[in-house]
Amino acid sequence: MKTCFTLQELRHFLEGCLPEDSTIQMEKHLEQCSHCQQQVERLLADSPLFPEEAVSEASTVNGKWNEGLRDRLSDQVQEIVKTNPLNERPALPFRLGEYQLLEILGEGGMGIVYQARQGRLNRLVALKMIRRSRIGKRSQIRRFSVEAEAAASLDHPGIVPIFDVGEVGPYLFYTMQFVCGGTLAQKLKSGPLPPTEAARILLEIAKAIQFAHEHGVIHRDLKPSNILIESDGKPRVADFGLAKQIHSEDDFTVSGEILGTPSYMPPEQAQGQFSRVSVLSDLYALGAILYHMITGQPPFQGSDPVQTLFKVVHHDPVEPRQLEANIPADLETITLKCLAKSPESRYPSVAELIKELNRFLHGNPIHARPMTYYERTTRWLARNPALTSMGVSIVTVLLLGIIISLYFGNLAYSRSKRLQVINKELIVTEAKARASAEQALEQSKLAQEQTYAAMRILEKMLFELQNTIAMDPSAQEKRRVLLKSVLEELDHIASKNIAPERILLSQATATLGLADVANQARNESGQSGTTVSKKLYLESISMFERLLGDFPDDEYAQESLAVAKLSFGHTQRIAGDNQSSKKHFWDAHQLLKVLFEKTEEPRMSLLLAQTETSYGEILMYLGDRPEAKQFLDRSIKRLEGLLESEIDPKTTDFEYALVLRKLGDWYRFEKQYEESKFYYLRANHLFERQAADYPNDVLRQLEYGTTFERLGVLTSLLKDHHAAREYYIQDLQILRQIVASAPKNDEYRWHLSFSYQHMADVNLKLNELNLAMVSARQGIEIRRKLVEIDPENFRRHVKLIHMLKTQATIYRKLSVFPQAAECYRECLEVTTKYEKHTGDQRLTKQKPWLESQLTLCIAQDTDKITNK
The missing domain is CATH 1.10.510.10 (Transferase(Phosphotransferase) domain 1)
Structure with a gap:
């Protein structure tokens, strides 16, 4: 093994570009080699980032020797700041070559524009100087140069001319004509x-x-x-x-x-x-x-x-x-x-x-003409490829409210007449359109045929809404609106001689879709997603069961019922009702097992694998780990067999990585930590690749973050709290981005609250109490809101109490006993309020302990005052 690493290798180490084995090897070397330690510090101090970013980057260096690195580096950076005014805005007026900067005219993402005086020609100019944060980034320097080059080549009275492009020391700038009228x-x-x-x-x-x-x-x-x-x-x-x-x-x-x-x-x-x-x-x-x-x-x-x-x-x-x-x-x-x-x-x-x-x-x-209503709707649909894949008329799909009227209302017109009035027909009110439809129905022999055509279109729409569009998290609001419109139209044509079981099947499917959407976010009234989705899932399950009571061999209804029970099981798991979750997962498993034995379709095998994963996980949390392992092993074996099937690898890869992560959970519960880490790292690697391949797929980003969270939990169990915090930081960064992209999604905010919880817990263990308090407050704020909008959710109440207890511990370590007492008091209030609202006594057993801690905090505060 060579004595020291090259600068390039050390740079790759800091950038996180080395394989894991090489990283571990280098960290061990840095523990003992003062020469390489100095080289790392030099690389960090010479970073083109802002000073605080350079100091922050030091936290990526692991090992005992770096405990004082941030302080040492901070001192170096402060010295640089004192001796190099480039890191701060120069005090005006400021001399830059032959230019004297007088005042700031404006700022943009690329740089700052100053009013300046050019000494040689004694004229006012506008001088644009690249921001300090951009210096050293090649793409930004190049962009700055291209700006000057492009503008300088254009000689037109409507374009501000470039006078000069210059570089004075580390400053890069160009000057242009000063226009005094503002912007x-x-x-x-x-x-x-x-x-x-x-x-x-x-x-x-x-x-x-x-x-x-x-x-x-x-x-x-x-x-x-x-x-x-x-x-x-x-x-x-x-x-x-x-x-x-x-x-x-x-x-x-x-x-x-x-x-x-x-x-x-x-x-x-x-x-x-x-x-x-x-x-x-x-x-x-x-x-x-x-x-x-x-x-x-x-x-x-x-x-x-x-x-x-x-x-x-x-x-x-x-x-x-x-x-x-x-x-x-x-x-x-x-x-x-x-x-x-x-x-x-x-x-x-x-x-x-x-x-x-x-x-x-x-x-x-x-020459341009205003867009007609028809053009606006077709263009809207063209921007949503998931909708255009439905293979039906664009206008018919989008304007569900008048779909039937377009079929029936035009029957009385000749073909040429219809072409003349179609644009007006598209903007008539729904009530009038339906009245026309009823009149046309009585007059036309083709009415029934058109009704069947409308029904086929609605069924086609439902298929796409439950498959293609369901996979796009950003399209869920559109999906919800369209599903509600489908239900309205199904109600409207239910009396038009369509077989009632056909109507019921579509109504159940649409209701299931609405339940899935509601599970992700609050509805218009502000009710929690889990509260609304529970009601809708139960409605859809009831409809499918009614249908199977009359048609027990309907495979589509059997599959849909299994999917509804699987989805409802996940909702119950989130709500903390593990027994209900277990029951519905098992029901789904039995339905799908029979269907797979009958059809042997790869798609059915995939659904069965998903159910085995879910059932295995709930058994694990309920303590039946031997049987849980059997179901997880079945799932992974089934998924390995599907990797080469015609099933979209995007789906199988996701499910495969998911079951790997849950096997990591199983081994962690069994205290087999090396095996747990093995599965977590495999899952993390797969999700990292998927997150890069599908950057807009929120579920993959979410699971990628969760693997970092699990690695943090595992590493914390091994008492390496610094390493655990690094994993938690990765998770927190990913979750923040996800929540920023969908701020109304309760499920994503729920996950984010766990990121803050873990940060609070690990900083508490590291005795970094101020950092722990910041994370605790952020997590509590999220959980209070989620409890408020979902007052029946047991698990959310439990986790709010957990974070309040963490915050109380922080206050007690800081000897701020009145605030600690307030935390315990709020825990008791949360418990009492939940019991009164639901009648559920599961939180009651915590009350004696909470009351004892509240009493103790009050006594400690009294002792503190007495001692003073």
Whole structure:
């Protein structure tokens, strides 16, 4: 074995790029080698990150020797800060070469813009300097250079010219003409502009952008703050910070990185699909600027950038005339055409937009036509591939409320007449449409055939809603709306001579789908997901059982009943009713076992494996570990046999990793810690790969985080609390991202509360009490809200009490006994409230202990006061 590692190897170690065995080997070496320890400290101190980030990165270095590393490194960084003013904003005025920086004009993601005076020519300029946080990152330095290069190549009166590109010591900057009139963003702070003025301003901006396009440059970050206004009111385009050469293959963006400003960003850019970014992306941004000018607000705004990006991709903007009634209809049409989600639906070029704006300003008819209701709905569906896969009429699928009327209401019309009136038919009220349907039904011999056609469409929709769309967590709200509409339509056609069992089967399937959606989030009334889903699951189970009572050999109904019981079992597990969960898992297992023996279909085998995993897990938690192991082993053997089947590997890989993680749980309960770690690491590796392959699949991200949590629990049992905390931090980071993407999802917030719980527990064990208190408070805040909206959930009450007891322990260690007493008092209140609401006495046994601790805290506080 060599004496010391190279700098490159040490750098890879810090970046986490080494295999696990190499990492362990290096950590052992660092325990003993002072030379390599110094090299690591040097690498960290020379980090291009902000000082606090460099210090934070030191925590990735394991081993006893690094206990003082953070302090040593912090001292080094503080010395750097004192001797290197680049780490802080220089006090103004500040000399930079021949430029004297006078004041800050604005800030962006790339850099800070100063008003500066150029000494040699004695003129005011705008100087843009890259942020310190960007220095040392190659992609950002390159982007800065491209900005200057692209803008400098464009000579147009509507584009702010570049004067100079320079580098003084570590400072990288360029200068451009100083425009004294402020920005369009500042102008819009006082409200929307008159429509004609807005159109004239956009026309000038569009001419400048068209010139850039003709010279091979796409701006990619057009927004009001990048439009400077001259003293005479003329706009000029600045800041080509994200500029891209149209024909260049050399795009400096990282794959999937989202660059730009969310509110003005086209959907293709918001999704990080930079191969699709084109001149039509700039055209979209021009439409967003026009929208802001005429309405006084951007087309899309969320509470944070992530929500804004979601709206950009999935929502349509509010029509401008709904916000400002005086906006001309033609200008609204121009705006919305620019903002079309699909680039192909926008104007074909900025040059065409210029022509259209000229038509509007001269009072001539514009060429674009307002989107009809039909076009809006079909385009909405086109943006949702899961819906288009249904293979039915787009209008029929989306406008479920009038699906029957479209079949029946048009029967009295001739074909040519129908073509003339179809657009009006699409916007009639549902009541009127249904009245027309009833009249047509009486008059037409084809009515029954059309009813069957409508039923087939609804069944096809249900299949897709329960399969394709069910797999997309971001589409669940749409799924819920469509499922409710399906139920409404089923009620409507139930009396139209359709076999009642066929109606009942579809109603049960739709109700099961609604239960699945409700299980993930609160409903409109604020009720908890588990409360609503329990009711819906039981309704669907009752319907399937009624159906099987009349048709016991219906395989689809048998499978659906098994799925409903499996899903309800998971809901009961979350609620803390393990016996009910066990019963429903077993029922599902027996149903699927019979079906698999009859059909031997791989799909049925997969469902059976899922049920075996769930049943094995619940047995494990109930203490029947020998039988639990049998079911988990059956599941993994069955899944291994399915890995080469025609089943989508995305599904089998997920289930396989899941059962590996649960086998890790089993070995942990058996105190066979080496075997437990083996299975946890295998599951973690598989979920890591799946999370990378399917970055938008929340379930995979969630399970990836859970494997870190389990590794933390295991490592904490082995008394390595520092290593356990590192695992918990990984879990916490993943869960925070998941909750940020779906803040209304109670299940994700529930998981996040466990991340905080583990952080509080491990920091308490490490005697880092302030850190423990921060995590405890965050976890308690989440659990209080979940208990409030789900007052019947036993498990959530138990876990809230657990965190309150943890917080009480922290307070007692800090000798803050009154607050500790308050924690125990709240525990007692939670217990009493739950008992009164549910009649469940399971929490009662904790009361004597809680009361004794409350009394003890009061006594300790009294002793403390007496001693003082």
